Amino acid sequence: MRKNIVAGNWKMNKNLQEGIALAKELNEALIADKPNCDVVICTPFIHLASVTPIVDSAIIGVGAENCADKVSGAYTGEVSAEMVASTGAQYVILGHSERRSYYGETVEILEEKVKLALANNLTPIFCIGEVLEERQAEKQNEVVAAQLASVFTLSAEDFGKIVLAYEPVWAIGTGLTATPEQAQDIHAYIRSLIAEKYGQEVADNCSILYGGSCKPSNAKELFAKPDVDGGLIGGAALKVSDFKGIIDAFK
Ligand code: PGA
Numbered sequence: 001m002r003k004n005i006v007a008g009n010w011k012m013n014k015n016l017q018e019g020i021a022l023a024k025e026l027n028e029a030l031i032a033d034k035p036n037c038d039v040v041i042c043t044p045f046i047h048l049a050s051v052t053p054i055v056d057s058a059i060i061g062v063g064a065e066n067c068a069d070k071v072s073g074a075y076t077g078e079v080s081a082e083m084v085a086s087t088g089a090q091y092v093i094l095g096h097s098e099r100r101s102y103y104g105e106t107v108e109i110l111e112e113k114v115k116l117a118l119a120n121n122l123t124p125i126f127c128i129g130e131v132l133e134e135r136q137a138e139k140q141n142e143v144v145a146a147q148l149a150s151v152f153t154l155s156a157e158d159f160g161k162i163v164l165a166y167e168p169v170w171a172i173g174t175g176l177t178a179t180p181e182q183a184q185d186i187h188a189y190i191r192s193l194i195a196e197k198y199g200q201e202v203a204d205n206c207s208i209l210y211g212g213s214c215k216p217s218n219a220k221e222l223f224a225k226p227d228v229d230g231g232l233i234g235g236a237a238l239k240v241s242d243f244k245g246i247i248d249a250f251k
Contacts, residue, residue, distance in 0.1 A: 002207045004037035004223070005163060005230040006247045007125055008237025009065060009093055009211075012044060019047040020054065025240045027055045035059065036250040037230055041237065042093050042125070045079045052088030063091025063125065066099060069112040081113070081120040092117045093232070095127045095150065097169045110150040118158050125163045125232065126151055127211070128190075132170035140168070141189050148193060156198045164208045165232040166190060171212025173234060180221045180228070183210045187227035216245025223249050 014022060023041060030039060042063040043051055052062045068078040084092055094113045099105045105113075110126075117124045130143040144166065151162060166186055168178050178186075187208045195203035210222050211232030222228050230250075236242040 002205050002229055004250055005207050006037055007040035007232050009234050010043050020050055023051045023055055029240050029244050030059050035247045040091050048087035048089045061091055062089045065093045067092050069109045081116040085120040085122055092122045093125045107150045125165055127165045127167050129167040129169050152197055156202050165211050167211035175213050177213040177218050180225050183222055183228050184225035191227055219246040219249035
């Protein structure tokens with residue numbers, strides 16, 4: 001059965017001390033009031049080793065926001081999937097639109113990253129989504145289908161280990177959220193592509209998260225849609241009251 005997941009993406013926010021304080025506060029809040037879904041926080045690399053031991057792993061999973069497309073070696077400044085896993089982290093966001101657009105991550109590079117993440121037992125949270133001009137030209141389905149090429153070379157077994165996040169780029173950090181109907185339509189389309197490729201059972205078991213200006217006030221309506229299995233949360237993951245408000249949409 002597919003899981004409902006609320007995952008936070010801290011992006012390049014919070015220094016180490018602030019990150020530890022945020023993780024502790026969230027951990028306490030969720031121990032006091034247990035979530036009805038899986039909860040994940042994806043933090044900057046340098047936070048991982050400090051954050052994993054302070055959260056209750058039965059309640060909060062920890063992930064990175066990226067990893068290298070190479071195993072190891074002379075790649076100054078890069079952090080490998082193996083290094084991420086060695087901190088105790090269990091997840092890694094891959095293919096975020098900010099990585100694709102600012103750091104030139106292509107379908108091929110992302111395919112390598114996904115494989116390395118899986119080889120190191122990390123769960124990739126693989127992001128796809130169109131930019132505003134593509135949505136206006138009604139090309140969103142084509143765009144996400146092309147982006148899925150990075151993960152459609154996986155075996156059915158490996159595909160079953162990943163989480164997808166549909167994030168329309170025009171909704172990320174803009175305050176413009178996709179309507180629940182827009183999210184449902186494209187999530188259902190994504191699931192139909194998975195069914196075509198891997199069969200209905202794999203498609204039914206795949207968690208597809210929505211991301212883009214998700215907040216406590218709109219999460220319930222979005223998550224109520226049958227093909228929306230939770231959210232990938234940016235800005236609202238930086239404050240425990242907001243993030244918990246979104247987690248509580250599953251109550
Ligand atoms: P946002 O970001 O919630 O701040 O729009 C979502 C994301 O980029 O994952």
